[in-house]
Amino acid sequence: MSGKLVIGNWKMNTRADSAQALASALLDHAATNREGVGIAAPAVYLAALAQTLKGSHLALSAQDVSRFAADGAYTGETSAAMLADIGCRYALVGHSERRQYFGEDNAALLQKMRNAIAAGVTPVLCVGEMLEQREAGQYLEIIAAQLAILPELTDGDYVIAYEPVWAIGTGKVATLEQIAEIHAFIKNWCLQNIGSSDKIRVLYGGSVKAENAEAILATENVDGALVGGASLDADSFRVVCQAA
Ligand code: 13P
Numbered sequence: 718m719s720g721k722l723v724i725g726n727w728k729m730n731t732r733a734d735s736a737q738a739l740a741s742a743l744l745d746h747a748a749t750n751r752e753g754v755g756i757a758a759p760a761v762y763l764a765a766l767a768q769t770l771k772g773s774h775l776a777l778s779a780q781d782v783s784r785f786a787a788d789g790a791y792t793g794e795t796s797a798a799m800l801a802d803i804g805c806r807y808a809l810v811g812h813s814e815r816r817q818y819f820g821e822d823n824a825a826l827l828q829k830m831r832n833a834i835a836a837g838v839t840p841v842l843c844v845g846e847m848l849e850q851r852e853a854g855q856y857l858e859i860i861a862a863q864l865a866i867l868p869e870l871t872d873g874d875y876v877i878a879y880e881p882v883w884a885i886g887t888g889k890v891a892t893l894e895q896i897a898e899i900h901a902f903i904k905n906w907c908l909q910n911i912g913s914s915d916k917i918r919v920l921y922g923g924s925v926k927a928e929n930a931e932a933i934l935a936t937e938n939v940d941g942a943l944v945g946g947a948s949l950d951a952d953s954f955r956v957v958c959q960a961a
Pocket residue numbers: 726812880884885886887888922923924925943944945946947
């Protein structure tokens with residue numbers, strides 16, 4: 718496994734100008750313009766950002782990818798081949814906001830994972846429990862059920878991101894003990910069900926910011942971070958990346 722990976726998920730934020738300004742600010746610093754750092758920008762800005770990032774070390778990521786692989790009548794969709802075509806290195810798959818607002822289920826997510834891998838785009842599968850599932854003590858089963866698509870993938874690299882839904886955009890960070898427990902659980906699950914875990918990076922996401930990044934990134938089995946709100950500010954994102 719290579720070093721830690723930090724991806725900034727801009728979600729549905731920025732405009733053409735501010736996206737370029739943010740990318741340029743990240744390119745200006747060695748802490749962010751390096752291997753192991755990426756930005757997941759809105760689909761509409763990806764092609765322009767690919768030009769801006771050309772020749773840099775900063776990787777481009779999509780926030781989603783179509784479940785359909787071949788070109789055709791799928792209005793509104795962006796295929797894995799299109800992402801590869803403009804130089805996207807990663808694609809988020811199954812972010813909790815996609816699961817929640819767009820009803821993405823395991824069958825769709827497996828197709829997305831397969832399509833991304835086949836096109837040479839590394840998928841980042843997002844998993845995580847909701848607050849009521851944690852409070853009901855069901856979180857390990859929920860995460861295992863979300864991971865259950867992985868043994869279907871016979872080849873290719875992917876990344877897993879653990880994002881407890883109750884910690885996303887809430888300012889409520891999981892404790893280091895909670896993070897360590899789930900990351901160990903995911904690594905162990907991969908070992909048991911896929912036969913290996915050392916190649917798979919497991920990122921943590923959920924209110925990661927300048928103030929807590931160092932402790933989170935130093936936690937056992939945390940191989941990087943998926944950063945939402947704090948990735949929209951170049952200075953904050955830089956501090957997070959410096960901790961990786
Ligand atoms: P926040 O960092 O804003 O909590 O978002 C986390 C996230 O969903 C990243 O994908």
